[in-house]
Amino acid sequence: MPRYAITTFGCQMNVHDSERMHEVLRGAGYVESDDPRAADVVVLNTCSVREKAEQKLLSEVGRLAKLKRERPELVLVVAGCVAQQEGEKLLTRAPSIDLVVGPDNIPELPRLVDELSLGAPPLVRTVFDIEEPRFLTALSVAAGSPTAYVTIMKGCDERCSFCIVPYTRGPERYRPSDEIVAEIAALAAAGVREVTLLGQTVNSYNDPQKALPRAPGASADDPDESEFAALLRRIATEVPDLKRLRYTSPHPRHLTPSLIQAHAELSVLARHVHLPVQSGSDRILKRMIRRYTRAEYVTRTAALVRAVPDVALSTDIIVGFPGETDDDFAATLSLVREIGYKGLFGFKYSVRPYTPARKLPDDVPEAVKSERLARLFEASEELLGAHLRGLVGSGQRVLVEAEGKEGGASFSGRTERNEIVHIHGAEGLDLRGEIVDVSIVRANKHSLQGELTEAARAAARSLAPAAPKARAAGGRRSLPVLPVSPGGH
Template identity: 35%
Template sequence: MEPSVKVINEKIQGKALVTENKIENTKKLFIESYGCQMNMNDSEIVAAILDKEGYNTTQILEEADLVLVNTCSIREKAETSVRKRLQKYNAVKKINPKMKVGVLGCMAERLKEKFLEEEKIVDLVVGPDAYKDLPNLLSEVSEGRSAVNVILSKDETYGDISPVRLNTNGVTAFVSITRGCDNMCTFCVVPFTRGRERSRDPKSILEEIQSMVDQNFKEITLLGQNVDSFLWFGGGLKKDFKKATEMARATAIGFAELLDMCATKFPKTRFRFSTSNPQDMSLDVIHVMAKHINICKYLHLPVQSGSNAMLKAMNRQHTREEYMTLVDNIFKIIPEMSLSQDMIVGFCGETEEDHQDTLALMQYVKYDFGFMFTYSERPGTLAGNKMDDDVPQPVKKRRLQEIIDLQQEHALFRTQQHLGKIEEFLIEGTSKKNPDEWKARNTQNTIAVFKKEHYKLGDFVNVKVEDCTSATLKGTVVGYSDNN
């Protein structure tokens, strides 16, 4: 998995989820999530499972019967945040000793039983594939035993569970299409915490999107650790595709077909997807994006480094030259495409020359957005076990700053390309800085702010772009777009 579905959105870290309460539910669940959007999505699945067990969500920790924290292992910072939260739960447990505490997700998978030993307050440890086992695990806990299920599954995709949408703006929603990852990037803990790759039945994906459309959601993001390698051939692990019957192989559905199905069936719904892996990105997908106006012209295409030596050390299955050719082809097919990157700075053995290669690659592509981190060793990964984290911290910091500065330049260059144009935007919320302005997003994932006037949340509007910063466009609405 890329640290990118892992785009760790700092604003939603540790937010308690809220669902519609049912009168008949008598117990209270406090659930908060750390990490990537897939974790947020998983928490919605957990809330749906526990709703049937009589739990309503609460935002008041002190009144909860059950407290769950959905965890992330991608960066050390995420794990530190969770340990701090557990200390807070411990203080509350002294006041409310009946309260049960559970750890879910990637950190639960990584540390397993160690959690019960290290954090004396944890009653329940549940890995990402074991959420359906929660009712059994909770009955174990209610009888005074601690419970652990961290078994990774070959075919669990939660395709049959309709997630409860939480904390949503009512306009955009996420639908999970794959779980796990087969790419053994040496810096990444995901194959060990979320298991091998398996795809969800397209029928269940389309049904979930239909339910979102019925609830008036206007934009859907298809989520996976690596969406490009989506492959449905009747279920099971992707790596077992070669053992499938001839008929199953002949009728298999890949990501380009799935995307085409979604965009064709729901022409008034906007589609995005994340995360893509350059080695699995097929130009068929780009052609499908070009064919449908309702597929956003935005691609998160993590590269991690611009140096061939680093790409090899990271076990990325592409070279810098292959990546550049892919980018050339994408821009040939869709000149207005917006691209974003993930960059890891100061990976094991990175030299100044490697760093310059990364800066040169960025100059070549000129990304619209970027997610940039210094490398931090994750226990259990191939790099953590076998490679020296040998780039000094001050050097990492300086290189990261250089990459951030260059990204800022490119971001401004890209937003300036919109000046003077009239573009379609989807209104998705109120501007943080000015309550009289809407915040909206165009097909390239660029945000604009403009006066609210009589327009409403969820409207598609045409905006004349008049000014910009490196992050935001400013403009005036000229009317509704054809998509309403």
């Protein structure tokens, strides 16, 4: 049987796209290889949000080109956002590439590889599914894992000046709510405890079926209103076995009263929201075409915190955007401290092709960008450290996701607020997929260390014989991932 290997660069959406590739290739009779050198087909699934992702791709292509010279029959595929962005140009830049395939063309992957095996020249397939959007599932990949991703929309209509996503992912297309709920129900039945809803602007969702009732708090006159809160309520009602529900990445404009009310009333919603702000300066936000002011962002997040007092907020920030002055950056630092983020992804601005910002002079020196990024991370680390130290001595409920580095006596997982917790002293227990009560005994730099409560230990021992085999075995393979960003907007 032919063998394949996939390497993923980038965000959660790319990871989920890779899972869908696993699904379609398996369905066509392929078998996964852990070693690309033993594979007949090697897929590089790419991200183009940051410049370094393209550099990593070309470096990996160069490495595989040497392997291809030894095995000319090897099929090298570049998929994802760089594939969509560059298309035919990739074949010129890297002649060792056989196939370039965009995110919307994943279902065609086996057929295209078959054409190559029959002697077709290098192929490019990067066509958006505008008229009839397709949303592939990856149930066999996710089954057995405690967590899974479910795509509810794709594309983006925001047109932020720095962002290439509208070019590489197309306009917004939404998935019918029936399909979304059915996939989540199937995942929950297979042992998945937590689902993360995915979309480029996930909270702009509107049901193409027009089957969702208006959510409490939704206003027909609010241009930022969507049906996302209504979708969350339907999932909570119709999939009661689901223990946690997350989503990424939302746009601040769509943090509406109806969504805030859903967070206050739905116990399944995790108490963590990743809400990209990008800058704390109104002048820079306007140049970024973010369509909100600092004051509007603060007002909306403050309303969320009032409704859910222990919610944890994290964000994305770009430093060194064209025209950013010291005062603009100072405004960003002050916003970080005002909001009190519990996590932060920071990036130096880099010019991306096809974006409006490419026409602006990239006038912030690289050394200044680096210095500002270091100061941003310093502020973030200070906030996170104080938060984690404040949790020592508390009790937390942790969804256990994997064994720890020490093996069977330790595990790791996350709280509802997304804090990472390492659990020690669990000898003889298999906690994967369980939600357990943990006493926090120490704060690390970016995580917590905890111990099972006696009640949790007794409960785990009593449940051990009945633990589902798939979940206890870890079920889902780990995908090789080269992180770039959370994919936020």
